[in-house]
Amino acid sequence: xxNNVLSSLKEHENKLLTIWSQLLLENGSTDGITEEEESKEFxxxxxxxxxxxxxxxxxxxxxxxxxxxxxxxxxxxxxxxxSPRENAQYLISFKEAASQILSExxxxxVKLYDANLILGSVIDNMTIMTFEAYMKGREDVISRQIDExxxxxxPVIRVWDGVVAxxxxxxxxxxxxxxxxxxxxxxIVDTGSxxxxxxxxxxxxxxxxxxxxxxxxxxxxxxxxxxxxxSGIRPEIAQTVVHLGIDLTGIITKAxxxxxxxxxxxxxxxxxxxxK
Amino acid sequence: MERIPILKMGDFLLVTIQxxxxxxxxENLESDLINTINKYSSKGxxxxxxAVSIIDSFMGRILGNIAVMSKxxxxxxxxxxxxxxxxxxxxxxxxxxNGVISALNVEKGMDxxxxxxxxxxxxxxxxxxxxx
Numbered sequence: 001x002x003n004n005v006l007s008s009l010k011e012h013e014n015k016l017l018t019i020w021s022q023l024l025l026e027n028g029s030t031d032g033i034t035e036e037e038e039s040k041e042f043x044x045x046x047x048x049x050x051x052x053x054x055x056x057x058x059x060x061x062x063x064x065x066x067x068x069x070x071x072x073x074x075x076x077x078x079x080x081x082x083s084p085r086e087n088a089q090y091l092i093s094f095k096e097a098a099s100q101i102l103s104e105x106x107x108x109x110v111k112l113y114d115a116n117l118i119l120g121s122v123i124d125n126m127t128i129m130t131f132e133a134y135m136k137g138r139e140d141v142i143s144r145q146i147d148e149x150x151x152x153x154x155p156v157i158r159v160w161d162g163v164v165a166x167x168x169x170x171x172x173x174x175x176x177x178x179x180x181x182x183x184x185x186x187x188i189v190d191t192g193s194x195x196x197x198x199x200x201x202x203x204x205x206x207x208x209x210x211x212x213x214x215x216x217x218x219x220x221x222x223x224x225x226x227x228x229x230x231s232g233i234r235p236e237i238a239q240t241v242v243h244l245g246i247d248l249t250g251i252i253t254k255a256x257x258x259x260x261x262x263x264x265x266x267x268x269x270x271x272x273x274x275x276k
Numbered sequence: 277m278e279r280i281p282i283l284k285m286g287d288f289l290l291v292t293i294q295x296x297x298x299x300x301x302x303e304n305l306e307s308d309l310i311n312t313i314n315k316y317s318s319k320g321x322x323x324x325x326x327a328v329s330i331i332d333s334f335m336g337r338i339l340g341n342i343a344v345m346s347k348x349x350x351x352x353x354x355x356x357x358x359x360x361x362x363x364x365x366x367x368x369x370x371x372x373x374n375g376v377i378s379a380l381n382v383e384k385g386m387d388x389x390x391x392x393x394x395x396x397x398x399x400x401x402x403x404x405x406x407x408x
Contacts, residue, residue, distance in 0.1 A: 181360075220360075220366070223366055223376075
């Protein structure tokens with residue numbers, strides 16, 4: 001019998017929608033215009049689903065549609081930068097609005113309680129789903145950013161005929177070292193450069209792991225038949241390297257990119273002279 | 277049996293490896309090369325591995341062996357044209373091929389060998405661009 005109440009919600013769709021958007025506005029968990037269409041579609045689909053299945057079978061085809069829509073809404077909200085609270089508020093407000101209408105429609109406390117129970121379980125289930133979708137949306141954003149960072153942060157610059165430079169900005173971890181190494185070696189092959197300068201002035205800290213990565217890169221460059229100079233060694237870095245007991249003796253290290261370039265010129269037996 | 281050709285170019289020997297090496301082939305190359313050095317009393321060996329896409333630890337060792345053996349017989353070994361992927365693999369395997377001198381391409385490798393020969397320069401250096 002309580003099913004009748006839930007089913008009859010459909011007849012009050014517009015009212016429900018009004019209360020809901022009112023609540024959303026109060027909570028500040030909506031950005032208005034773009035949401036309205038989505039909310040409308042969601043309400044209509046959900047109420048249809050409730051009417052047909054009476055809230056008993058949440059696996060039904062009608063609910064599938066609602067879930068799909070909801071997942072889409074949540075992940076798009078995640079990308080638009082809504083907070084987790086705002087995202088959860090979205091569905092909870094719906095429950096609040098629906099409860100309000102239910103209590104107006106149903107006077108019998110027991111039936112009202114039952115109807116609310118079913119509604120609660122349906123909405124709770126969806127809240128969990130929203131959250132999963134929300135998290136996934138955020139993770140997608142993060143992994144895309146990681147990709148972008150690793151792409152843009154390893155430019156290989158050709159500073160002279162036969163000399164390439166690679167300024168490293170940010171922490172060097174294993175995966176970045178891999179990208180850096182591949183880019184550098186590929187550029188060495190492409191440009192036929194015999195000297196590569198690795199500038200680490202943008203690396204905040206050098207620990208034994210980072211140093212090991214640098215040594216690997218230098219070894220790989222040497223195997224290719226090019227010489228690798230590490231430049232941009234700041235005083236703090238020199239101190240840490242010595243304190244950690246890292247052996248950099250086999251590697252040419254310079255304090256600045258300028259002196260590294262000078263060394264490169266020496267190796268190539270070039271001189272830069274001032275024009276008279 | 278399959279063999280890797282060893283070409284004599286004046287004082288140098290030129291070995292271009294065009295196929296992926298398997299263990300037996302590499303061992304044969306090692307002994308052939310040393311015999312050829314002996315035969316012509318060559319002063320330098322240039323090994324072009326630009327077509328080799330896979331080098332494992334065994335191959336790395338063979339390359340190192342060749343370098344050391346030829347050094348004992350007074351010939352310099354230069355490995356040229358290593359692929360980036362191969363270099364990364366070798367480094368990840370912990371083989372930095374100490375004693376093997378590398379050059380980017382055959383041309384630079386030849387320059388390097390010549391410079392080493394005529395300057396009597398035994399210092400290991402992998403850069404060499406002088407056009408003298």
